[in-house]
Amino acid sequence: MIDDIRLDGPEPLQQQLYQQLAERIIDRRYPAGSRLPSSRQLALDMGISRNTVNAVYDQLKAEGFVQSQPGKGLFVHQRIHSDTLQRIGRPVLQPDGVALLPPIPKLQASKYDRAGDVSLPFQPGLPDLDAFPIRSWNRILHHQESRKRLRGYDSSQGYLPLRHAIAEYLRSARGVRCQEHQVIITNGAQQALSLVMDVLLKPGDRVFSENPGYRGARYALASRGNPVTSVPLKRQVLDVDALPALGPARLLFCTPTHQYPMGGILDISQRMALLRWAQQNQTWLIEDDYDSEFHFYNKPFAAMQGMFDHAPVLYVGSFSKTLLPALRVGYLVVPEPLVDHFVQAKQVNGGESPLLIQATIAEFMETGQFTRHVRRMRQLYRDKWLHFQARVAAELDGLVTPVAESAGMHLVLEGDFDDQELSLWLRTRGFGSTPLSSHFFGEGNRTGLVMGFASASEHEIETCVALLRERLGSSPVAR
Incomplete structure (x- = not known):
């Protein structure tokens, strides 16, 4: 039974429970390998919805705090090593408040690629301006x-x-x-x-x-x-x-x-x-x-x-x-x-x-308009992400390899082609992108396209994928 958590703050219950469980794991109050209560039991103990507990447990699992063992329950992740926690645990405040920060410089005496139109659909980092x-x-x-x-x-x-x-x-x-x-x-x-x-x-x-x-x-x-x-x-x-x-x-x-x-x-x-x-x-x-x-x-x-x-x-x-x-x-x-x-x-x-x-x-x-706007954009970008991935899977299978987490505003399409030339070719057709190779230092670069789907409409997604299929299928930029 967990009896040291109090959900009495102004934040939503889910946020309070997540923060307090995460802090207790980091502080070693719940050591690596220790078992957490079932979602049903914790919900009863805390007097809250089981759905709230399940959402918190899912988040903790996604971040690597905990892991499920089939038939046994939920446990603090073994990869959170005790020696790591001990050596990086919360430092004791020093008299000057600097604690373990790296050296701070002395305060100085007062002394006073042209990429064309970067607001194209699929330009990485560009949000949906119409939304x-x-x-x-x-x-x-x-x-x-x-x-x-x-x-x-x-x-x-x-x-x-x-x-x-x-x-x-x-x-x-x-x-x-x-x-x-x-x-x-x-x-x-x-x-x-x-x-x-x-x-x-x-x-x-x-x-x-x-x-x-x-x-x-x-x-x-x-x-x-x-x-x-x-x-x-x-x-x-x-x-x-x-x-x-x-x-x-x-x-x-x-x-x-x-x-x-x-x-x-x-x-x-x-x-x-x-x-x-x-x-x-x-x-x-x-x-x-x-x-x-x-x-x-x-x-x-x-x-x-x-x-x-x-x-x-x-x-x-x-x-x-x-x-x-x-x-x-x-x-x-x-x-x-x-x-x-x-x-x-x-x-x-x-x-x-x-x-x-x-x-x-x-x-x-x-x-509160900023929070509501971010929430709307999260749903909108999720729908675009799903649609873009579906079109890539249906039309570019074998031509590119998508690299993505369920997050963000872009998708990497990796493949064995001249990504610099392909990116320029797409720009002449009204679509942005950046070559994956341009994000690397030195030699041995991988190739592909970084595609910012957030700025593209459903029609533009379908049109751009069709253009890529046509271009890559005829292999004019293949290595």
């Missing part, structure tokens, strides 16, 4: 533009109501541990990455990045001339076991809850091992949570940043996928000791982000 609630957005925009205080200057760190709304959302929806004063508003996620480079990198510092990975991050990481080392994937996720052989690094860029572009998700033991490696090697982890809201069958996996107090993680997000790319508003969540460093860097190198847009997003979130 955006433009009328509701315009009503809020008109309301905000009448406010005199929004016509002047505000703060380089960002509009406080927006930072507050983001912090509340990240705590409840993504499991991030933060307060509004740790949030830095940026001009898109790319500026957030540039700020990380400005604040934390010194000449000669080594940087690690997933391979294959997000091209924008690769450009940012290499922009200061620091050596960038690629970290391979294993089963579509960052190969954590490969890190010790690569030596030390100052930064590691990763997409742990939905690897880009291959779609894999680091399970709980892998995320814990990555955090442990970062602490041991005094490495900052840049966690890009670019489209993790869009999981179709499980609740979105909690961010790695929130797994432990004082984790050495810089959390990057933006509204480009959840709202509109044209807003150019992102955010960066940093540990408290780094806030002043990043605010100063933003003031020097970027200044303020557009105040009116920030205020509009803040009201959009405060009134």
Whole structure:
């Protein structure tokens, strides 16, 4: 019987139960191999619906916290090793509050591929622009533009109501541990990455990045001339076991809850091992949570940043996928000791982000419209994902191999063809994509297309798949 859980918070019962069970597993109160009550028994003990318990158990299984043993029940996963937990357990707060964070730089004295039309159907990272609630957005925009205080200057760190709304959302929806004063508003996620480079990198510092990975991050990481080392994937996720052989690094860029572009998700033991490696090697982890809201069958996996107090993680997000790319508003969540460093860097190198847009997003979130919009988009993208996969299976079988998790806004179609030429050919027909090979470092690249289905209609999906069948079936781009 579990008798140490109290479901008396303002959050939904399912969210409260998931968070408390996950925390108890991480804290070793429920050790690896221990048996959890049946869903029926826990529902009776807690006085809640069995459906609620089953949904929580399904989420814990999906994230690798627990595993089923047929005929025996549900057990805490054996892969959550006790030695891993012991070595990376919640650190004791140090007097200065820095705990186990890597060294923080001294605060500096103040000193002041052209890709054509990237809004084509199937362009990766492009949301469904037609599904955006433009009328509701315009009503809020008109309301905000009448406010005199929004016509002047505000703060380089960002509009406080927006930072507050983001912090509340990240705590409840993504499991991030933060307060509004740790949030830095940026001009898109790319500026957030540039700020990380400005604040934390010194000449000669080594940087690690997933391979294959997000091209924008690769450009940012290499922009200061620091050596960038690629970290391979294993089963579509960052190969954590490969890190010790690569030596030390100052930064590691990763997409742990939905690897880009291959779609894999680091399970709980892998995320814990990555955090442990970062602490041991005094490495900052840049966690890009670019489209993790869009999981179709499980609740979105909690961010790695929130797994432990004082984790050495810089959390990057933006509204480009959840709202509109044209807003150019992102955010960066940093540990408290780094806030002043990043605010100063933003003031020097970027200044303020557009105040009116920030205020509009803040009201959009405060009134609950953002959460409802994300929920609608999750269902819409799930339907498109299913339709796209069905058409690929029916018409491209033997020509491509789909690589996908039940999440995100894109699908990788891997195959033995010239993906650069095929991507350009599709663009001449009005369809976007990116070559899979362009996401790799060095030699030995795999080939395929990264297809962003979120921006495509049902008719466009069918038309594009038919074009690919015609082109690949005649083998003009085959190797």
